[in-house]
Amino acid sequence: MNEQPNTFDPASLASDYLGEAATLLAHDDPFPGGAVVPPIYQTSLFTFANYADMADTFAGRRKQPIYSRGDNPTVMEFEARVAALEGAEAARGFSSGMAAISATVLAFVGAGERMVAVRNCYGDAYRLFERLFPRLHIKVDYVDGSDPDAVAAALPGAKLLYLESPTSMMFELQDLEHLTRLAKEQGIVTTIDNSWATPVFQKPISHGVDLVLHSASKYLSGHSDTVAGVVAGSAAHIKHINEQTYSQLGGKLSPFEGWLLLRGLRTLPLRLPHHMKSGLTIAERLKAHGKVERVNHPAYSNHPGKKTLAGYAGLFSFEVTEDVDIPAFVDALKYFRIGVSWGGHESLVVPAKASLEQTPGINSMARFDVSPRTIRFNVGLENVEDLWADIAQAFDKSKK
Ligand SMILES: *Cc1c(COP(=O)(O)O)cnc(C)c1O
Numbered sequence: 085m086n087e088q089p090n091t092f093d094p095a096s097l098a099s100d101y102l103g104e105a106a107t108l109l110a111h112d113d114p115f116p117g118g119a120v121v122p123p124i125y126q127t128s129l130f131t132f133a134n135y136a137d138m139a140d141t142f143a144g145r146r147k148q149p150i151y152s153r154g155d156n157p158t159v160m161e162f163e164a165r166v167a168a169l170e171g172a173e174a175a176r177g178f179s180s181g182m183a184a185i186s187a188t189v190l191a192f193v194g195a196g197e198r199m200v201a202v203r204n205c206y207g208d209a210y211r212l213f214e215r216l217f218p219r220l221h222i223k224v225d226y227v228d229g230s231d232p233d234a235v236a237a238a239l240p241g242a243k244l245l246y247l248e249s250p251t252s253m254m255f256e257l258q259d260l261e262h263l264t265r266l267a268k269e270q271g272i273v274t275t276i277d278n279s280w281a282t283p284v285f286q287k288p289i290s291h292g293v294d295l296v297l298h299s300a301s302k303y304l305s306g307h308s309d310t311v312a313g314v315v316a317g318s319a320a321h322i323k324h325i326n327e328q329t330y331s332q333l334g335g336k337l338s339p340f341e342g343w344l345l346l347r348g349l350r351t352l353p354l355r356l357p358h359h360m361k362s363g364l365t366i367a368e369r370l371k372a373h374g375k376v377e378r379v380n381h382p383a384y385s386n387h388p389g390k391k392t393l394a395g396y397a398g399l400f401s402f403e404v405t406e407d408v409d410i411p412a413f414v415d416a417l418k419y420f421r422i423g424v425s426w427g428g429h430e431s432l433v434v435p436a437k438a439s440l441e442q443t444p445g446i447n448s449m450a451r452f453d454v455s456p457r458t459i460r461f462n463v464g465l466e467n468v469e470d471l472w473a474d475i476a477q478a479f480d481k482s483k484k
Contacts, residue, residue, distance in 0.1 A: 105284045105353040108168050124343045125157045152339065154331055159342035163314065165349055166304070169283035170296050172316035174323075176330055177342060181279065181299025182208050183335030184313030188295055191328040192244050192273050195221040199244040202229030202258060204251035204454070206277060206299075207442060229258040230387055236266050247293070248277035249286075249389050253436055253454055255380045255400055257389025264292030273321070279303070279427070284356045285395040295321055302427025303397065306348040306355050310341050355465065359398030362468040366461065369472060370402050375479050377403045380458070398463035399426045401436065403455050406484075410435050410459065413482035419466055419474045426462035431471055434460040 115122045130149045132138040140146035149155040159177050167175040178184040185206075193199045201213060203226045213224040227234045229247060239245065245267045249258040260276070267274045276288045279299040288296050298304055300312035314337075315325065330336075337345075367381045381400035382390060404410065414422055420433040436458035463471065 105169060109165065109350050109353065122158055122161050122343070122346065124339050125152075126339050127156075128152050153334055153336050154326075156336075156339050156342070158339040158346075159337045162337070162342040162345045162349070165346065166283075166298070166300075166314050167316050169349075169352075170278075170316040171283075171287050171289050172296065173319040174321075175314055175316035176322050176325060177300070177337035177345075178313035178315070178330075179335045179337055179341075180311050181206075181277075181297070181301060181313035182212070183333070184297050184299075184315045185209050185277070186212055187329040187333050187335060188275060188297060188315045188325055189244060189246065190333075191325040191330075193222050194243075197243045198223040198225065198241060199246060200225050200227055200235065200238045200242045201246035202227060202248055202251055202256075204254045204256060205246065205248045206252045206279075207439070209246075209248075209277070228256075229263070230256050230389065232259060232262050232266065235263050239266055239270055239272060242270075242272055245272050245274045246277075247274060247288075248280075249392075250280055250382050253380075253401055253439070253458065253460060255382055255385075257382055257385055257387040257393075259388040260288055260291040260293055260392050262388070264294075268292065275315075280397045280399060281393060281395075282352060282356060282397070284353050285360075285397065286393050288392070289317070291392050294318070299427075300345055301425060303352065303356065303359075304348055304427075305345055306352065306428060307344075308425065308428030308430060310344045310348070312337055312341050312345055356395065356397065358465055359463060360396045362465075362471065363396060363398035363400060363461075363463040365468050366463055366472060366475065367400055367402075370475075373479070375405050375408050377405055377457070397427075399460065400463075401458050401460040403457045404459060406457070408457075408479070409482045409484045410437070410457065413478050414459070416478035416481040417474055419464075419471055420461065426460075428462075429465045430462075431464035431466055432462040434462075436460065 129151050141148045149157060163175040163177050201224050217224055225238050227238045247258050250256060264274045274293050275295040275297055276293045278286055278288055278296045279302045282303045295315055295317035298314045300314050301310060364383060367379050370376045371379045379402045382393060383396050414433055414435055417433055420431045423432050424434060426432055436454050437456040
């Protein structure tokens with residue numbers, strides 16, 4: 085897992101990711117009055133013309149939104165777009181990525197049951213599994229998702245396989261087709277956190293995954309102005325989530341944020357290739373830099389999990405040499421602001437050591453194989469030469 089095999093090969097990229105996603109987003113049906121942008125249905129409830137309409141709607145014979153904790157037309161428009169982009173039958177929006185993750189997992193795993201998750205999954209997903217789940221008597225076993233034999237050994241008896249490819253902070257890949265085949269043989273539901281790749285660069289449903297999760301706060305929104313989540317999958321799976329957890333846990337997406345997300349989605353296929361290009365430019369230069377020991381970027385992986393990626397996002401990490409003073413490096417950066425989250429227009433830096441201290445005693449670095457010398461970059465939409473000049477001067481100021 086620690087080898088750094090090759091350099092980036094641009095020929096390995098598929099070329100059609102842009103056109104398809106852009107077309108899916110461009111074909112807006114006109115909204116009331118011929119508007120090209122849907123109205124924000126800022127309403128908590130929807131009234132009925134008469135008794136029969138209400139009775140037929142409640143009985144499922146007629147379709148109409150009832151109350152915005154269930155359905156709201158602005159949010160439904162966002163859900164339909166995400167479903168189309170992911171090649172799913174249906175999708176459900178949530179108030180955050182964590183609301184989507186918790187409602188999805190809890191819809192399929194209950195007390196006395198077990199699930200398997202990839203190590204180095206997103207920090208708050210890990211904290212949900214470690215803090216709340218033991219109290220609900222749900223057991224979570226972690227595996228190195230890059231190793232199909234380890235996953236196969238852990239699967240028997242599990243209810244759900246939780247993937248995230250690439251993983252947070254370490255950017256380890258998983259072979260989606262192989263792992264979902266193993267899960268399907270045993271009737272185990274598979275989920276993936278696809279926030280990093282987005283449907284522009286990876287369509288997990290076409291590779292056998294049942295349910296695709298997103299923190300829509302990241303690339304789907306793209307402007308660092310929204311916290312939201314979404315899950316996409318078969319109509320039956322989404323119906324199950326609606327019935328088991330969605331309405332009752334109550335983590336619904338607000339109409340205004342659904343509207344902001346629709347705006348963000350329109351430029352997703354334009355933003356992602358820019359993040360990819362700038363991210364790779366900086367990754368390549370870091371790789372050649374004397375103060376950098378390794379770059380954790382899926383472009384430098386030989387893992388079969390790479391074959392389902394049509395491109396690369398602008399989020400990756402790297403490890404610096406012993407003689408770099410990491411706090412001084414981070415403080416010297418000007419364009420890369422210090423902060424969590426990612427996927428927006430702005431470049432950001434997160435030192436792994438500080439980030440992992442959010443979970444003292446549980447999220448041990450040894451267990452998760454994250455070196456304290458790891459730094460994560462979110463490469464934004466700024467001019468890449470300005471970003472590189474910023475990095476170069478920060479290295480100069482961070483000699484021990
Ligand atoms: C941010 C993030 C989440 C959680 O999403 P929120 O919208 O912040 O709740 C989940 N997965 C990944 C990979 C993330 O980066």
